[in-house]
Amino acid sequence: MASPSNKILSISDLEKSAFRTLPVGTREFYNSGATNQVTVRENISAFQKYRLLPRVLRDVSQVNTTTRVFDRDITFPLCVSPAGIQAMAHPDGELATSKACARMGVSMGISSFANNSVEQITAAGREVGPIDHAMQLYSMNDRKKEARIVRRAEAAGCKAIFLTADSPVLGVRYNEWRNGFQPSPGLAYPMLEKSSEDIQKQSHDDGFTSFNSDSHSWEKEIPWLRSITNMEIWIKGILSPEDVEIAIRYGCDGVLISNHGGRQLDETPATIDALPACAQAARGRIRIHVDGGIRSGSDIFKALALGAECCWVGRPMLWGLAYNGEQGVQLMLEIMYKEFKRCMQLAGCKSISEISLASLAVVRADGPLSRL
Ligand SMILES: Cc1cc2nc3c(=O)[nH]c(=O)nc-3n(C[C@H](O)[C@H](O)[C@H](O)COP(=O)(O)O)c2cc1C
Numbered sequence: 001m002a003s004p005s006n007k008i009l010s011i012s013d014l015e016k017s018a019f020r021t022l023p024v025g026t027r028e029f030y031n032s033g034a035t036n037q038v039t040v041r042e043n044i045s046a047f048q049k050y051r052l053l054p055r056v057l058r059d060v061s062q063v064n065t066t067t068r069v070f071d072r073d074i075t076f077p078l079c080v081s082p083a084g085i086q087a088m089a090h091p092d093g094e095l096a097t098s099k100a101c102a103r104m105g106v107s108m109g110i111s112s113f114a115n116n117s118v119e120q121i122t123a124a125g126r127e128v129g130p131i132d133h134a135m136q137l138y139s140m141n142d143r144k145k146e147a148r149i150v151r152r153a154e155a156a157g158c159k160a161i162f163l164t165a166d167s168p169v170l171g172v173r174y175n176e177w178r179n180g181f182q183p184s185p186g187l188a189y190p191m192l193e194k195s196s197e198d199i200q201k202q203s204h205d206d207g208f209t210s211f212n213s214d215s216h217s218w219e220k221e222i223p224w225l226r227s228i229t230n231m232e233i234w235i236k237g238i239l240s241p242e243d244v245e246i247a248i249r250y251g252c253d254g255v256l257i258s259n260h261g262g263r264q265l266d267e268t269p270a271t272i273d274a275l276p277a278c279a280q281a282a283r284g285r286i287r288i289h290v291d292g293g294i295r296s297g298s299d300i301f302k303a304l305a306l307g308a309e310c311c312w313v314g315r316p317m318l319w320g321l322a323y324n325g326e327q328g329v330q331l332m333l334e335i336m337y338k339e340f341k342r343c344m345q346l347a348g349c350k351s352i353s354e355i356s357l358a359s360l361a362v363v364r365a366d367g368p369l370s371r372l
């Protein structure tokens with residue numbers, strides 16, 4: 001039985017619990033990032049530059065936290081990012097994540113490195129309730145295999161392709177290399193058509209080489225994708241307003257402002273810092289979502305105030321899975337939902353559309369509060 005001291009109340013409690021239970025190699029694969037971990041840390045710390053400026057005496061007895069993603073109202077503006085190898089956190093892996101997302105009424109991204117197939121993952125979620133999925137994709141040397149992933153995702157009812165644009169090669173992963181990280185024996189990557197034997201035969205790093213393809217470019221990838229699918233096309237891993245412009249020019253439906261949780265190029269800006277210029281460049285012409293370092297309801301609130309329509313989380317889902325499978329991911333989403341709703345109420349916002357730059361301020365080193 002949980003005693004008050006080990007009760008899970010916050011995302012940090014979940015993180016600590018996962019830290020205690022996961023073997024070191026898995027834990028470092030999940031938690032760490034590239035090179036010197038500068039961006040991993042800054043994705044979190046950058047949120048503290050912003051302060052909440054509440055408006056008071058507004059009737060917040062009824063707040064509406066819902067927002068629209070992929071033509072569906074989701075419970076609140078938080079979805080679960082595509083993260084690979086979830087079966088190392090819990091044997092149910094992505095099936096548990098899909099069910100928890102469906103129960104909580106939010107969308108889920110499915111990694112190409114999922115240990116379950118898109119057909120199994122979407123079906124598991126729909127057993128519980130209505131849910132939308134996005135299929136994460138890399139540009140691959142093997143175009144036929146890439147097309148098979150896209151077709152399977154579309155047939156399974158996925159609403160969008162998330163083309164991961166920040167990963168032509170794997171980042172510099174000292175921790176993974178030091179630990180000789182390998183997925184557990186027995187785990188497969190069904191979407192990449194890799195059996196557990198295939199995976200154990202090569203290093204984790206080598207498993208990535210097929211993505212450094214000559215099709216990794218706007219002009220070769222996007223028109224081709226558009227020609228083979230009717231799903232929405234989103235670019236995952238954009239940090240610059242120039243790339244937002246290009247995504248608009250290529251007719252993409254959305255961008256996920258992301259630095260891959262600090263796991264690819266280290267010393268990129270925190271996503272919350274890259275977001276405002278990207279949102280301004282978009283001027284409503286393309287959807288702008290963000291992930292990286294979102295750990296509380298006030299983090300979601302700040303990201304919305306700075307121009308995102310919706311946030312996504314990676315590691316908190318893995319910590320939830322490690323804590324208690326489907327119920328652990330549900331607990332993670334419940335914590336975030338309750339914190340976000342209460343943040344809206346305390347800040348005086350009745351609906352998502354009332355969250356704006358006016359809700360934030362920054363405290364400058366020399367004193368006065370600056371409005372954004
Ligand atoms: C263990 C792990 C595996 C990941 N695998 C993928 C992946 O297969 N494809 C992808 O596009 N992003 C992947 N990501 C990045 C996430 O989609 C997301 O961008 C990132 O986790 C967000 O940051 P956060 O963990 O701070 O919330 C992975 C992240 C983690 C932590």
Ligand SMILES: O=C(O)C(=O)c1ccccc1
Pocket residue numbers: 083084085113208260263
């Ligand atoms: O670790 C990652 O960030 C990632 O994208 C990945 C790479 C290989 C296998 C699984 C996930």
